[in-house]
Amino acid sequence: NAGVTQTPKFQVLKTGQSMTLQCAQDMNHNSMYWYRQDPGMGLRLIYYSASEGTTDKGEVPNGYNVSRLNKREFSLRLESAAPSQTSVYFCASSGEAWGPQHFGDGTRLSIL
């Protein structure tokens, strides 16, 4: 009964390093999303994929890229990590675009 699985759960990077956060869902959902959550800022949408084969920018896309590898998997890549990208990252999925979302447990990312 996995739902949405994110890997890794924790990661520490140095400034300038690259990193890919992985997300997979087993609910046959069409839509997938990446968020970051920072203290005092709430959840902010980075990128989303309304359906397999499409991706679009959210509120804070700068410094990130995404790949919708197949219907199950949606990865988030930081090409050159910056301290401002220290955050908790959540992946989510929904059956229909912008419907109720199921979230993964998050990845806590620290960039030194």
Add this chain to the structure above:
Amino acid sequence: EDKVVQSPLSLVVHEGDTVTLNCSYEVTNFRSLLWYKQEKKAPTFLFMLTSSGIEKKSGRLSSILDKKELFSILNITATQTGDSAVYLCAVVGGGSNYKLTFGKGTLLTVNP
């Protein structure tokens, strides 16, 4: 710019109390409003509201939307310590491109 404002930011009550959490919004082309509960990790979906004046209910939790006055409330009756969490409100709007905006959340603490 789309806005979602939740109030209060935090609230401390005793078990058995009834609480009302507020979410007001200003978005272009409103489509839906969603409530989530976030304990230690992933947010979990509570309600989705699209029509004004229709109450959604699940056990001790209920929510209603007022599209004329642009707000929603989440009520929790007979609170329990397990209700302690951050409650998040999210609004979906936008024209041809959907847009999702989360509020910053209300931290509810229920003391025994």
